[in-house]
Amino acid sequence: MRALFPRSFDPVTRGHQDVLRRAAPLFDEVVVCxxxxxxKTGRFxxxxRLDRLRTAANGLSNVTIDSHVGGLLVDYCRRVGIDVVIRGVRNSHDLDYxxxxxxxxxxxxxxxxxxxxxxxxxxxxxSTLVTAMTQQDLL
Incomplete structure (x- = not known):
């Protein structure tokens, strides 16, 4: 089964990397997009962003990196044959969203x-916190 881990990754954080490393063994392929x-205006x-994601996915042979501009998430999923979307949640606020x-x-x-x-x-x-603080401390 193929899964999609979509975010703006603006910037990529250790939290994103944690979710990716925990999700990768659960699926045949994880597409990070x-x-x-x-x-929104991107900061990076x-x-x-793609380079940082490749670094975050280092050693995960079933992970591919991609990007998508315009259209809905479901349009991307249909186009590339994805049935599952991975979402990391930090708290009940994230889940409610x-x-x-x-x-x-x-x-x-x-x-x-x-x-x-x-x-x-x-x-x-x-990502907002990382942008506000010293990047090297949290990436």
Whole structure:
């Protein structure tokens, strides 16, 4: 089974890497995809995000890195044959945010959502926090 781990990865954090390393053994393939929200301005160029993801996925032979601009997540999933979306959740706020999207992805395309609870040691990390602090300390 192929799974998709989509995020903006702006920037890639240790929390993202933790979710990826825990998800990889559970699926035949995990596609990590940099997704772009037209309502947001990215802080890091696409090439840098992709390079950082390749580093984060080092040693995970069943992980591929991709990017997607425009269109819905379900459109990407249909195009590349993905049935499961991986989402890391740090707390109940994250879960409350993710559930409506999970319901909609299932309703629109039959795509299941697989939630992975954050490692408590990484749960405080967010891309916003990483951007505000010294990058080297949290990446």
């Amino acid at each position: 940099v997704m772009f929200n037209s309502n 160029p696409t090439a840098e 993710e559930m409506p999207m999970a319901y909609m992805n299932h309703e629109l395309a039959g795509i299941e959502t697989f939630f992975i609870a954050a490692d408590p040691a990484q749960a405080y990390i967010s």
